[in-house]
Amino acid sequence: MLTAISDRMRPEAEVMDLARLGSLHSSTLSFMRTLVRRIMKEEWTIERSRFDLDTDGYGTAIYRIETPNDIFSFVLFSNPLSNEERNDRVIATSWDLTMALCEGEVDKLWLEDLRRNVPKQEAGRVDARVFSLSRANRSSRLFNYVLEELSAGRQPDADRIAQVGYLYRTTAVYGSGKLGMADWNKVRSKFTDFNRPFAPEMFICYMLRQFSLDQVDHIAKAGAPKTAVTLDDRLKRFFGIGNSTGLGMAPYLVNHGELFSQWVEMRETALAQVLHKAAPTEWRINLFHELIQKAKQHFAESVTSDAEQIERNRVLIEELDEVDTRLSDLGDTLETWSVLSDHAHDVWSFETQELIHAICLEIHPELVNDLEDSFAVIPNTVVDSAMTTDELRQVIETRYDWALEIDFSDPSNSDAFWYRSEEKLEPRLGFAGADPGIEKQMPLPIGRRVRECYDLLVEDLAEQPNSDVVHFLLRRPAMKSIVRRIQTMSRHKYAEIRANLADRNVRPMDLLRCKLAFFGVGKFDPRSKLWVRNTMYQGAPLIDDIGQTYESWFLPLKPEMKEARA
Structure with missing residues (x-):
């Protein structure tokens, strides 16, 4: 049956188009969704074991997390920060909040060590008992507004909240061995609660959201004990956590092709099962109609100042009316469902096509959610020495035909370059003739490297037609890394993004949005083509909802709060 489904999966050329990847939406298989399902299904116990905050909300908080398998601690430090110091850029050295996710209980001695290091972030060091580190800055205007309303005994206006969507935004989340933390192999093998990709990082953001809500309630009550009210749970669920993502995330999908292929393959497997196996029963068709209406409202409520994103949202909402009519x-x-999907492919935008697919996944959890443990893969990048050079040529012509079609002699196809800044070792994008640093460029444009390898390979075959890869590499040692990549990635269906990353008009935003969609992010607000603000966990259940029945938080909407404002 899996073989049959594999045959129905969308072709690589379609799925791995960068513009399509940049139009993906979060889905039931996104990492935040799978994490929250695990928390709710296993009924994790999450409670404050320490909440030593002064009247202004500064101090130390520790949340104790007990799962069916283990105990963990979320440790957070809240410190005063002037508006002049508040900076979302990676060069910042101070933040409103800094935090760590740790294994086990945190005693006094360890807490003091964390207090000395966690607020320093990259300048500090922790040990392998820590899974993830993060920092966050306050959305000052919205935070102050919410605080004023609660202190006066009123609930804040949902329309004002919708303009931003969060009280804090995180500017970086670290894990996988950085700064002395536990590496992924330890987390994956020893702690089953966090054995899915980016689970520790997603969880630390979930806990940051919880603290932001607890903190604003605390400050309101401490400052106005006679008049203050606590934030309504409906508004609490509408709050998410903000995130600012820039070029630092862009190379990940290229540099981790095997892992990325696994992510895409599991999503495409689920989609193929739904499109070709699921029966569109009456109640599921009605649910599809409901989700279309919900999607229209969700994207109408999305706030962005980016002209292109505004237009994409407008087209999406307009086409959703057509989807609704077509379905009727x-x-x-x-x-x-493949009938609707095929029509969408011929008629509507990538945004609409991929939202239809996300809705299809949403209404068939029985065919989808069991795949959520299939996102991990152990990389195995080894040169296949037994391959002949002619076999390598055939692999390139078959799997990298898209790269061979690009004319890299055209300056417009080759003058963008990626490099790491000397100051912060963060990826940057430059252009030949306009920016310095081309001699230090990163090997990110895979297509151009494949083309170079192919041309040398053809020359080599003319002189050594019966040679093998080992001898080719002895003659061309500089080709070792790209040959290894070609051999490795050709074993995976969706490992290579079919885009020229050296193109003058390359859109890094598509790389960012693709990865964020797999995370589960929604409401994208591009600030340029190089970085984007977005919202995480908006609509997600609270820790007080654990053990209770909760509604799906796919496409969260602004709550109706008229009675709360009365």
Whole structure:
């Protein structure tokens, strides 16, 4: 049956188009969604074991997390920060909040060591008992507004909240061995609660959201004990955590092709099962209609000042009306969801096509959610010495035909370059003739490297037609890394993004949005083509909801709060 499904999966050329990847939406298989499902299903116990905050909300907080398998601690430090010091850029050295996710209980001695190091972030060091580090800055205007309203005994206006969507935004989340933390192999093998990709990082953001809500309630009550009210749970769920993501994230999908292929393959496997196996019953068709209406409202409520994103949202909402009509016209003749998907492919934008797919996944959890443990892969990048050079040529011509079609002699196809800044070792994008640093460029444009390897390979075959890869590399040692990549990635269906990252008009935003969609992020607000603000966990259940029935938080909407404002 899996083989049959594999045959129905979308082709690599379609799925790995960068513009399509940059149009993905979060889904039931996104990492935040799978993490929250695990928390709710296993009924984790999360409670404050220490909440030593002064009346202004500064101090130390520790949340104790007990799962069916283990005990963990979320440790957070809240310190005064002037508006002049508040900076979302990676060069910042101070933040409103800094935090760590740790294994086990945190005693006094360890807490003091964390207090000395966690607020320093990159300048500090922790040990392998720590899974993840993060920092966050306050959204000052919204935080102050919410605090004023609660202190006066009123609930804040949902429309004001919708303009921002969060009380804090995180500017970086670290894990996987950085700064002395536990590496991924330890986390994956020893702690099953966090054995899915980016689970520690996603959880630390979930706990940051919880603290932001607890803190604003605390400050309101401490400052106005006679009049203050606590934030309504409906508004609490509407708050997410902000995130600022820039070029630092862009190379990840290229540098971790095996892992990325696994992410995409699991999503495409789920989609193929839903499109070709699931029956569009009456109640599921009705649910699809409901989610279309919900999506229209969700994207209408999305706030951005970016002209291109505004237009993308407008087109999406307009096309969703057409989707709704098309679905009604199909009626009882709709035998599989693939009929709607195929029509979408021919008629509507990538944004609409991929939202239709996300909705299809949403309404068939019985065919999808069991795949959530299939996102991990152990990399195995080894040169296949037994391969002949002619076999390597055939692999390139078959799997990298897209790269061979690009004319890299055209300056417009080759003058963008990626490099790491000397100050912070963060990726940057430059252009030949305009920016210095081309001699230090990163080997990120895979297509151009493949083309170079292919040209040398053809020359080599003309002289050594019966040679093998080992002898080719002895003659061309500089080609070792790209040959290893070609051999490795050709074993995976969706490992290579089909885009020229050296193109003058390359859109790093598509790389950022693709990865963020797999994380589960929504409401993208591009600030340029190089970085984006977005919202995490908006609509997600609270820790007080654990053990209770909760609604799906796919496409969260602004809550109706008229009675709360009365």
